[in-house]
Amino acid sequence: MDDRVVERRKLMSITSVSTILTSPGRNYLLVVVKTDDGLVGYGDATLNGRERAVATVVEDSIRQLLVDEDESRIEYLWRKIYLSAYWRGGPVLMTALAGIDMALWDIKGKRAGLPLYSLLGGKARDRARAYVHVHGQTTSQLVERSRAKVDAGFEALRFSFDSVDPRDPSVTYCQAHQDVAVGRIERTGGAARRDSWDSDTYLTDLPRTAATLRDTLGPNVALIHDVHSRLSPPRAVRAAKELESTGLFFLEDPAEHLDLSTLETIRAQTSVPIAVGELYFHGSDIAELVRRQLVDYVRVDISHFGGITPVVKLAHFAEALGIRTAFHGPSDISPPAHAALAHLAVHLGNFGIQEMVEDQSIWSEVFTTPIQLDRGFITVGNQPGLGVSVDEAAARRHEFVPASLPILHDRMGAIHPW
Ligand code: GCO
């Protein structure tokens, strides 16, 4: 190598890897990677309720694998972090790896002066359809709020019931979690207990509520329902069959994500489009679900599946099998993740739909993003890399507050899966 090449390589090395825990409206964990010529990359590594565990892995184990390495070799560095540990993967490590991966792509884009979508091959579309959550304490509130969103221009809405109380019909659909998702976190310091899950009530009310929504909103609104894997296999099949006439855009997580045989039964007995994926961490684990075409939409979480690098590989694999994307985009992942998803949404050939946070004031005191959400469609700006800027001083002012998902119980006081 001549001296110029040596000099150039030296300029491209990673000098620091750190984390910022911040809580402008929810808790977020950012990974910050810096190079010796002053570039800064940001990635999201938020694992809802386990943020500090991920921060420890990044600071204590991963940092030493990256310092002095060439920041441009994302594929090599991803494999170095993933394969160098004998005990691979799992939610904490894959979230940490995702944060690093996003930060490295951010740096790659900034070095090239190109937005992520352009690095990946450019835009396949000008704008991408998004869906947002709608929630209500009662069916009539849910319907009323859905109507308002459609009137405001949204064409795709997702509803989900996170507790069902058969003892009090006036709060049949208590959706406090979803209110939290679009608003501020419950600053309780711990997890709230909910004693209100009842699968039979849910199963009776779900088709009725879905039909009411369809009647009110008309045939053209894309309706999505998230079962959140809360049903046993036969109940999951029954729910899918009973929802068939509603014409859902897709039914999400009707069964446990690893229960391929129930998903196969649902497919054999209904024509309801299915979306699964947010609980997978590894390409090798989700490969069979995709290969057997048990889903129509694959929806891994970019922040828990190891970042942009493996998500792009999965999307290409799915494309070959006629499966589209509907990646997980809840409010519990931070703007670098949402920005990466927006870049993928305009780039990927097999993009389907993108879950999106409607109220972005939840993070706006700390983050500026390149994403515009206009009447249910996402557009993304041409800033280099992910295009997210972070006010680090503001991030540090909004201190982390311990918070957790509610702990769901059934009416006998037993734990029910969240
Ligand atoms: C979704 C998800 C969320 C999860 C949340 C857990 O489809 O958006 O299921 O609602 O509950 O991400 O932290």
Ligand code: MG
């Ligand atoms: Mg979901």
